[in-house]
Amino acid sequence: MRISVLMANYRGAATLPEAMASVLRQSHADLELIVVDDASGDDSAAIVRQAMAADPRVRLIEQPTNAGPSAARNRAVEAATGDWLAIMDSDDILHPARLERMLAAAEALKADAVADDMLFFGETVDASGRTLLGPLALTAPMPVDAALFVEANSGRADLPPLGYLKPLVRRSAWGALRYDPAVRIGEDYDVYLRLLLQGARLFLLPEALYLYRRHSGSISHRLSVAALEPLIAAHDRSAAGLADPALVAAMARRRAGLEKLLAFERLVAAMKARQAGASLGALAARPGLALELARSVRERLQRRAAVSVERTPKALVLGGGGMDVPPVLPPEQPVAAPPALLLAQLSDLAARHDLAIEARGEAALHLLWMVPRFASVRVTGAEGPLPPGGTRG
Structure with a gap:
């Protein structure tokens, strides 16, 4: 079984060599690594070409202009020749047995997709010391349907945000599915939800084999009005025509959370533009935004204070x-x-x-x-x- 590892990259020259090396040392050798460079403008493309010269399993696709992670991943999907697709970011690291073990688990479970736990690490102490699926305390594989997946991405404290997962997906289950190019934040969540709505069987695995690098430069940390509006539009397209009551209710809660985020980002944009009337109007319409604003300021100060310890x-x-x-x-x-x-x-x-x-x-x-x-x-x-x-x- 061939596995296509799909890696979108934007200005990742500092971490790209380590990420690629972790793919190429996999114990499951029948693989291809497709790196789509999204017009980085740094040394990324040269780094990939050097890897191509040493290992024919590496392929490079260069975007002529920056089009965002969804468009880059679509190029990788279209170029993939594998029986399975593995999503990976260009600043993360894989355990050398990850793909072999995930493929064996997927076949044993007769799954269309499996996702392992992700170990967080970074330059600061607060970026380390936990895993994505830690709140679930998994000791056995756990099936995830669309309703649970949406609930887990609706801000519930007892469920981890499963949109961050980096699954291994059967190509035949993926089919004609593509990322929404307009969605630049939350694009993985959107495409995984549509995969589940197509009937794919997803299992969470209790073993962590993916090292997820956390740092302030991550695009997932930068919300904005321009980023949230396409995400809400994508949500509404997925919600249209659903009949399952649990899923409909979960989607409604998810949308309410996105609307709250959008209102907050509009408030922030108005404050940055020194639009006092719009700012006061936003707070009058949603008084709870004042608490969100205070929380955001506190978290920003905490991030600034989070420096690397002297090890x-x-x-x-x-x-x-x-x-x-x-x-x-x-x-x-x-x-x-x-x-x-x-x-x-x-x-x-x-x-x-x-x-x-x-x-x-x-x-x-x-x-x-x-x-x-x-x-x-x-x-x-x-x-x-x-x-x-x-x-x-």
């Missing part, structure tokens, strides 16, 4: 004590503790310390690939490939 040296031993590489799917009897908990702890340690790691055995080496950064690594009792900079004891 201190710390020794860490992984492995031993009967630790095993987890099976592709959990056993019939769910494990006692969600696997994401350990990875979240490792991500937090890596943000706070320069780790000197000793990894003992195959299971520890498997886990080691999800440690975002380290000062040194020594591996004993394992024959698999080592992370860059690792040595054997």
Whole structure:
């Protein structure tokens, strides 16, 4: 089974080499990596060409002008030749066994799409130390239908925003589906929802094999009136003609949340333009926006204050004590503790310390690939490939 890894890139030269390397070292070797450069204007295209010269599985598509992530991903979808499609961002990192394990899980579950957990990491402590699916405390695969998917993206505190997922999708289930070029933020959510509305069977996997880089430059952090209006229009197209009561109710709650976001962004735009009348009118129509404004200011100040800590040296031993590489799917009897908990702890340690790691055995080496950064690594009792900079004891 060939897997097409679809990577849209815009000014990602700083992280692109590491992202591509993580794809090309996958244990599932029958793959192609399609990088669509969205008129970056940096060294991105040259970096991809250098990778192409070394590995024929890499392909480059260059956009003549910047058209946004949806248009870039559509170019990748149209060029893909694989039986499965894997979505990836150009600043993230994959565990080397990710595609092999996800494909095996998808076939065992007879799924059209599977999505693993995502371990967050970044330059600041607040960007690290948790996983996307952590609130679900998964110990077994979890099916997700359209109603649950919408609920999870409606601001509920007990559900993670599943629109951030980077799934592996069966090409035959994807079919003629394309991203909406007008949608530049939330484009993944929109296309995944339409995939589910087509009847695709999606499962969440309890294992985190995707390292998701969080930083202030991410486009997903920049809402605006211009970005939200196309997202609401896309929402309304998907909502038209739905009959399932649970899904209709979920879509209504989602739309109400988007309308609230739009009202807030209009208030912010009016304040920036020093339009006192429009600002006061917006607050009069929605008094709750004052609380949202205070929260936004507080979060902005917190982000400015969130600086990289001075990491201190710390020794860490992984492995031993009967630790095993987890099976592709959990056993019939769910494990006692969600696997994401350990990875979240490792991500937090890596943000706070320069780790000197000793990894003992195959299971520890498997886990080691999800440690975002380290000062040194020594591996004993394992024959698999080592992370860059690792040595054997």
